[in-house]
Amino acid sequence: MIDIQTRVLLLEFLNFSSHKKIKVFVVGGTLRDHILRKDISDIDLTGKNIAELATQFAKSLNFNRVSLDKTPGRATTRVILPHGKHFDCTDLQGNKIEEDLSQRDFTINAMGQELSGFLGGGREIIDPLEGQKDIEKKSIRTASSTSLKSDPLRMLRAFRFAATLKFTITEKTLKEISLNKEDIAMTASERVWQELYKFFNANNTAKLTSLMKETGLLLSLLPSLFPNWGKVSTHYNRLEHIISNPDLYFPGKNLNLPEKALLKFAFLLKEIDTNLLENASNKDFGLPKTYEFLRNLKVSNNDIAFICKSIKNFHYFSKSLSSNLNDSSLYYICITCGDKLLPGILLQACTLPFPEKLKNTENKKLIFHAKILDFYLLRYLPALGEKALLNGDDLIKNFNIAPSPVLGDVLQNIQRAQVLGNIKNPAEAKAFATKILQSQKQKLRR
Structure with missing residues (x-):
């Protein structure tokens, strides 16, 4: 489900890309969540040289933009929309959309639809790896035998998707994770932490955490061995x-x-x-x-x-x-x-x-x-x-105490007495402070 503001701007982007004769596809989590009838926050798009197209589009409307990846052939530009959402526009990987989809992480994210069809309510979805069937079965399955090798973070993403979508990771994918678990060490720490945080922020992750332990991925991530x-x-x-x-x-x-x-x-x-x-x-x-x-x-x-x-x-x-x-x-x-x-x-x-x-x-x-x-x-x-019954300035003024550990000790005792209800007003606090200071003087004399 897309809000009206995002839909209007997608139509603007469609018109802009049509004028430039560039075909744009909706892909990834956006299309997956659309099929699942979930609310869609941000939009994933791809097309030939779409990163440059997105830059031009943002300039034409005076929108902010960020280059997330400048690598030739896989450049990504994020267009930040006025209402806080964004378009992530990544250059098409290969010559055809099918080539691009084959390089994605999981089949449920390896589907595409032309932007015109997406906005028009069409059902013509490009699905070479049968991601729609996996969505129906609520299964997480790698898009290819090299998916995890090309980006080891995808192992963690499998568990995150399973947690947030309430899907099941296929046995074949679990075996692939077990075989490639040590490759997670090659992934940038920031990316690992982001995925870990998203996973643990989901509800009911206990069974998946045990499954992560069984594959060996958890032990490749954490310094604990968990003997029991x-x-x-x-x-x-x-x-x-x-x-x-x-x-x-x-x-x-x-x-x-x-x-x-x-x-x-x-x-x-x-x-x-x-x-x-x-x-x-x-x-x-x-x-x-x-x-x-x-x-x-x-x-x-x-x-x-x-x-x-x-x-x-x-x-x-x-x-x-x-x-x-x-x-x-x-x-x-x-x-x-x-x-x-x-x-x-x-x-x-x-x-x-x-x-x-x-x-x-x-x-x-x-x-x-x-x-x-x-x-x-x-x-x-x-x-x-509550307001302190006596603060540091009060003690310095009334008792001529210089800032020192003694002052801090008296303030802590006053706070304790206030919390415990032993003193209830500034006069009682002052009398209490007098008693503490007299006691400390007597100790010094000894």
Whole structure:
């Protein structure tokens, strides 16, 4: 399904190309999604010298354009449309459209239709590899025996398409992936990460992740060996179930769940480092192997921080979770875990032994997770959102304290007392600060 603005601009492009006597074809995911009656966001087009044609078209309408590939014979120009969508125009590979389609990744993407027929509602689809039949069977099948060799990233794309389209990868294609799995190392890290992120961002990827492990592709991508995959698979499946059904595990919490793709990836990386609670102040978050792997994969700094902090919090909860959760210990947990407390909770919760028919009250360990979340969501975060009863400037002015570790220590104690409800107004905060400073002076005298 194409929105009216995109359709109008496609008609403009058709008229422009007809005037230049260039035949344009709709191909790839655009045609696949059209057949599946899915919403179409961006348009994939091909034709002889279409990259140059797209550049001229963009200039004629004063549209922005980007050259995605300048390689002679396979140049690609992206025309950015005013409403945010785009046309990706790639030069025809070969002399005929059939040659072009034979070089594509999977049969479901190896179909073409003339742009005029596409816009006119025609059914004349060029389908030399029977991609329409594979769409009907919901199958992912390579377009040729050399598909994966020509671009190893296609191995990951097979799993991504299977996840997002809810299709099945054929046995023949799985064998090809198994044979070519080590070639993934030749692919640019940025492209690998983009595909991994898209895959893990889909729902219900547990079975496909296990299938990726069986082919050996997962082990070619990650530094973990997963000696007990059965256990890992069970916990991963539970994590996806928690993400999809948070109220079943933590009723009444209205959880705003974090990035599910990053959370799943963190789960698979959580056992790479040992002794990870040491050197926590280091830039690698105390996770040198994990950090180095993510850096080499060209993951963004923000995503690296999310993954590493979530893993650290998982191990913190695994080792330190106690049944003695008073307000002071709950506050300490919140301070220690910071803004990635919730991901850590979810990663740890998915490793607990749950009964087959889950009832929240049947697992006592989950009660402690719920108690932490109650304190974090209902007391800690709201208190942080309030105006501080005393800030650094107030302390400097009222107590003549120079900026120093002492000042920071007093501010932390005031924040703690405010969160715990021990002080409720500036006067109480000032009296509390006086008491702390007097106590510190007495210690110095000793």
